[in-house]
Amino acid sequence: MIIENILAAFAEIATIKTIMLMLVGVAGGLIAGAIPGFTIAMAVVLTLPFTFGMPPSQGLATMVSVLVGGLSGGLMAGILTGIPGTPSSVATTFDGFPMARAGKPGLALGIGVWSSFCGGIISAVLLVTLSPQLARIGLEFNPWDYFMLVIFALTITASLAGSNLIKGLIAGAIGLLVRTVGEDEAVGMARLDFGSDALLSGFDFIAVLIGLFAFSQLLRDVRDPVAARKSLTERKAVQVRIEHRAAIREIAKRWIVVIRSSLIGVFTGILPGAGGSIANILAYDQAKKSSKHPEKFGTGVPDGIIAPESSNNAVEGGALITMMALGIPGDVTAAVMLGALLIHDVVPSPTFIAEEPVLAYSIFIAFFVATFMMLGLQSFMLRVFVLVTKIRMYMLAAIILGFCGIGVFAINNVEFDLWTLLWFGILGFLMRQFGFPLAPMILGVVLGNIAEINLARSMAITTDLTPFVTRPWSLFFLIIAVFSAAYPAFQAQRTNRKWTLLYFPAVCLAVSVPLIMMGGIPRPILGGASILLAIVTIIRRHRQGWQLPMAVGPRYTEGS
Amino acid sequence: MNKEIAKRASLNSDSVIAIMLLAACGILFWATFDIRVPDYGQLKPSTWPRVIICALALLSAIYLVQSLRRTTAEPLEGEPELSSLSFGLVGWFSYWRNPIICFVAFFAYLLTLPVLGSLIGGVLFVFLLMGALGSWTLRNQFVHGVLALVTVGGMWTIFTYGLGVILPTGEIFSPF
Numbered sequence: 001m002i003i004e005n006i007l008a009a010f011a012e013i014a015t016i017k018t019i020m021l022m023l024v025g026v027a028g029g030l031i032a033g034a035i036p037g038f039t040i041a042m043a044v045v046l047t048l049p050f051t052f053g054m055p056p057s058q059g060l061a062t063m064v065s066v067l068v069g070g071l072s073g074g075l076m077a078g079i080l081t082g083i084p085g086t087p088s089s090v091a092t093t094f095d096g097f098p099m100a101r102a103g104k105p106g107l108a109l110g111i112g113v114w115s116s117f118c119g120g121i122i123s124a125v126l127l128v129t130l131s132p133q134l135a136r137i138g139l140e141f142n143p144w145d146y147f148m149l150v151i152f153a154l155t156i157t158a159s160l161a162g163s164n165l166i167k168g169l170i171a172g173a174i175g176l177l178v179r180t181v182g183e184d185e186a187v188g189m190a191r192l193d194f195g196s197d198a199l200l201s202g203f204d205f206i207a208v209l210i211g212l213f214a215f216s217q218l219l220r221d222v223r224d225p226v227a228a229r230k231s232l233t234e235r236k237a238v239q240v241r242i243e244h245r246a247a248i249r250e251i252a253k254r255w256i257v258v259i260r261s262s263l264i265g266v267f268t269g270i271l272p273g274a275g276g277s278i279a280n281i282l283a284y285d286q287a288k289k290s291s292k293h294p295e296k297f298g299t300g301v302p303d304g305i306i307a308p309e310s311s312n313n314a315v316e317g318g319a320l321i322t323m324m325a326l327g328i329p330g331d332v333t334a335a336v337m338l339g340a341l342l343i344h345d346v347v348p349s350p351t352f353i354a355e356e357p358v359l360a361y362s363i364f365i366a367f368f369v370a371t372f373m374m375l376g377l378q379s380f381m382l383r384v385f386v387l388v389t390k391i392r393m394y395m396l397a398a399i400i401l402g403f404c405g406i407g408v409f410a411i412n413n414v415e416f417d418l419w420t421l422l423w424f425g426i427l428g429f430l431m432r433q434f435g436f437p438l439a440p441m442i443l444g445v446v447l448g449n450i451a452e453i454n455l456a457r458s459m460a461i462t463t464d465l466t467p468f469v470t471r472p473w474s475l476f477f478l479i480i481a482v483f484s485a486a487y488p489a490f491q492a493q494r495t496n497r498k499w500t501l502l503y504f505p506a507v508c509l510a511v512s513v514p515l516i517m518m519g520g521i522p523r524p525i526l527g528g529a530s531i532l533l534a535i536v537t538i539i540r541r542h543r544q545g546w547q548l549p550m551a552v553g554p555r556y557t558e559g560s
Numbered sequence: 561m562n563k564e565i566a567k568r569a570s571l572n573s574d575s576v577i578a579i580m581l582l583a584a585c586g587i588l589f590w591a592t593f594d595i596r597v598p599d600y601g602q603l604k605p606s607t608w609p610r611v612i613i614c615a616l617a618l619l620s621a622i623y624l625v626q627s628l629r630r631t632t633a634e635p636l637e638g639e640p641e642l643s644s645l646s647f648g649l650v651g652w653f654s655y656w657r658n659p660i661i662c663f664v665a666f667f668a669y670l671l672t673l674p675v676l677g678s679l680i681g682g683v684l685f686v687f688l689l690m691g692a693l694g695s696w697t698l699r700n701q702f703v704h705g706v707l708a709l710v711t712v713g714g715m716w717t718i719f720t721y722g723l724g725v726i727l728p729t730g731e732i733f734s735p736f
Contacts, residue, residue: 050723
């Protein structure tokens with residue numbers, strides 16, 4: 001059955017038109033990723049209008065290609081100019097740029113490209129193997145569990161996306177509220193439309209996403225008139241040849257770094273709200289800590305390029321795992337992918353892989369194929385990158401705004417969508433300007449309907465609210481939502497407040513309760529192990545005299 | 561001194577935003593009473609928006625308290641670059657000049673869309689925006705014109721002939 005589905009999916013992807021679109025997608029992604037000020041999410045969201053007229057598998061394959069290209073594009077700018085193309089490749093510049101300046105730009109690029117490839121392949125393998133398993137767990141979810149899962153996704157995104165949790169939560173709540181405008185899906189009553197016919201059909205959420213993410217980002221990019229008139233990078237990008245063989249040799253010697261960083265990437269991606277911007281720094285940090293020569297990091301060591309590049313490419317596999325298995329996007333780009341599925345009337349849920357196996361496997365295959373395409377196209381796109389660096393930001397911004405003016409209309413052929421784009425562009429710009437993270441709002445917009453539908457379903461079964469705290473999965477998500485809300489306070493006070501020493505044991509003890517409630521054999525064992533871990537940690541900290549840690553970890557903010 | 565002004569500006573902007581959010585919550589909550597309640601279904605159509613509005617109001621109240629308490633603390637990371645607000649209206653305009661130009665240009669594009677259509681309107685929008693954000697030298701005008709024609713024309717062609725989307729033709733093109 002699986003083989004049949006894979007073959008059917010392969011037949012969907014292996015058409016000349018799809019392959020050509022994927023090649024264009026990877027090339028476009030590589031360029032978009034290489035342009036400082038552009039984000040991968042922006043590139044993917046701008047691809048959406050083009051995919052509307054395509055069959056779902058073709059449209060999604062194109063978007064996956066842009067995504068994979070974008071993930072790898074950031075390294076070109078980071079290594080050759082020292083300016084990361086995307087926040088996902090910030091750590092690549094730490095060692096990539098010094099290596100390039102030391103006369104080895106070809107090797108640095110080669111290591112970056114091959115690390116990206118390895119990270120992509122490892123995450124694609126995990127995507128194919130883990131998604132169906134996670135979807136099986138997802139089948140246990142009832143409406144109460146699903147509702148609480150959405151709340152958890154919003155809370156953790158708010159706590160990871162910005163420096164102020166309250167602002168993140170406000171952004172998430174605004175996102176949820178935006179989705180309530182118009183007729184409600186359950187009974188079809190008009191809501192918050194203020195008597196307007198245009199508002200009755202609600203805001204098109206693709207227009208909202210493009211406004212919030214692309215429009216507002218462009219306005220931000222041209223805010224400074226002097227910078228807007230300059231070329232994209234001040235430094236001259238040197239033309240180089242990628243040293244593939246030498247790079248493969250370097251990576252083969254450091255395969256542990258590749259695997260560890262890729263796993264960090266995948267598991268960061270699985271976590272809602274945590275994207276490549278977090279993963280690349282985490283992986284770099286881990287590579288430095290486990291190196292025999294941590295003092296050499298920052299001077300141009302291969303490990304310093306391998307770790308961030310393999311992790312940032314692996315992130316998207318992780319984000320797609322939760323999206324395909326549970327219908328919960330792991331990050332903003334996965335949220336846009338979910339939006340792409342929705343415009344094709346495909347609703348991701350735990351039954352998605354079982355009900356739409358060909359589409360699901362075509363996404364898996366597209367991820368694999370795009371990773372190989374990325375490898376082949378890097379050398380060619382490097383030349384294009386040199387040309388792109390000569391473009392001035394204001395020109396690019398004007399052209400993309402012009403594209404938004406056409407592309408957004410194409411989604412529904414409704415002029416109101418263009419007004420939606422403008423108002424949400426302004427809203428997104430103001431939110432960014434006043435320090436509100438956009439990721440929770442975007443997740444709120446995407447997940448708002450899912451939350452409400454599941455709340456309505458649970459109310460239809462019983463009006464009793466206790467299942468939200470008595471059902472094991474619902475309780476599990478509620479507990480981790482509460483602890484993720486407390487996480488920013490823990491992070492800020494871990495070196496000066498003693499209560500933070502109890503944070504980890506408290507998490508272990510709390511999650512053990514629903515795990516034991518779930519029944520069966522493995523989960524109660526896991527619950528027991530969790531209690532044991534909490535006790536051991538408390539004893540160890542007691543023996544150490546409740547001493548606070550000295551080290552301060554890196555600070556992470558939004559921007560994948 | 562400048563830092564102090566920036567701190568106060570930051571405090572004020574946070575408080576103002578929080579108050580605006582609370583006011584918006586009030587208006588929206590009031591609007592939920594206009595939602596018709598059908599005889600069927602356990603979850604009333606107004607319940608979910610009200611839950612969100614209440615949560616938003618609570619969060620906004622916390623945000624307001626936070627902003628009022630932060631009189632002596634450092635501004636939070638990711639706060640707006642507000643030192644420019646102390647330069648008066650001219651300074652404020654020159655600081656936000658480019659985003660305002662983009663908003664106004666897009667607004668004008670949308671207003672003229674029924675007349676000009678997406679092709680002529682789009683080309684004009686990109687050309688004029690490039691000129692306003694860049695410069696109006698003869699050489700630049702030529703470059704901007706070519707870029708606007710090629711990019712918008714290309715996108716229009718892809719959507720119209722490649723994807724079969726009927727874009728607004730406008731009153732100028734519609735007789736044809």
